[in-house]
Amino acid sequence: MGRPGMQMETWVLFVAFGCMCVGQALADPLYFVPVPAVWESGAQVRFCASLLKVDKNDKHKMTVTLLSPELNTTLLQKESNQDFHTCSTFLAPLVIKDTVQHFQVEVIGKKMYSRETRKVLIRANKPVTFIQTDKPIFLPGQTVYFRVVTMDTKLRPACRKVSDSIDLIEPQ
Numbered sequence: 001m002g003r004p005g006m007q008m009e010t011w012v013l014f015v016a017f018g019c020m021c022v023g024q025a026l027a028d029p030l031y032f033v034p035v036p037a038v039w040e041s042g043a044q045v046r047f048c049a050s051l052l053k054v055d056k057n058d059k060h061k062m063t064v065t066l067l068s069p070e071l072n073t074t075l076l077q078k079e080s081n082q083d084f085h086t087c088s089t090f091l092a093p094l095v096i097k098d099t100v101q102h103f104q105v106e107v108i109g110k111k112m113y114s115r116e117t118r119k120v121l122i123r124a125n126k127p128v129t130f131i132q133t134d135k136p137i138f139l140p141g142q143t144v145y146f147r148v149v150t151m152d153t154k155l156r157p158a159c160r161k162v163s164d165s166i167d168l169i170e171p172q
């Protein structure tokens with residue numbers, strides 16, 4: 001994984017709630033990029049990135065990328081020779097079924113190179129369909145009107161094909 005002319009350090013990973021990762025090599029900068037392990041399709045995801053103990057004479061570049069087979073998206077790119085703490089939000093990709101993608105954090109300095117990739121689960125919104133009638137009780141021969149509404153788990157309108165016919169079952 002090392003790059004020519006760059007020294008690959010041994011990184012110690014601690015995995016705590018969700019996907020919090022900490023990378024550290026002796027006397028090298030320390031970085032944290034906690035992110036939830038499970039995202040909801042299309043929902044806002046927030047993450048913060050910290051780089052600490054940076055050598056003032058060595059500019060470090062941090063790149064946070066979401067990798068998917070079709071598209072790599074850069075979520076954050078920051079170059080600094082000072083410590084920083086920055087937060088950012090983005091929208092999770094829209095998926096139609098639960099999907100695993102990879103969240104990658106790369107930190108490059110003159111004397112260090114680190115790349116970590118974590119799996120994140122993107123949960124598809126399973127829509128729910130509500131069917132209502134215009135009245136609770138009907139007399140024989142009356143027309144029954146239906147209202148059919150489909151919503152996702154955040155109560156936003158969603159698209160879903162429902163059956164073309166509805167069966168009515170009499171109570172008796």
Ligand SMILES: *[C@@H]1O[C@H](CO)[C@@H](O)[C@H](O)[C@H]1NC(C)=O
Pocket residue numbers: 067068069070071072
């Ligand atoms: C995304 O990045 C990975 C690792 O850097 C690379 O192997 C892959 O080809 C890239 N995929 C796309 C679609 O650009």
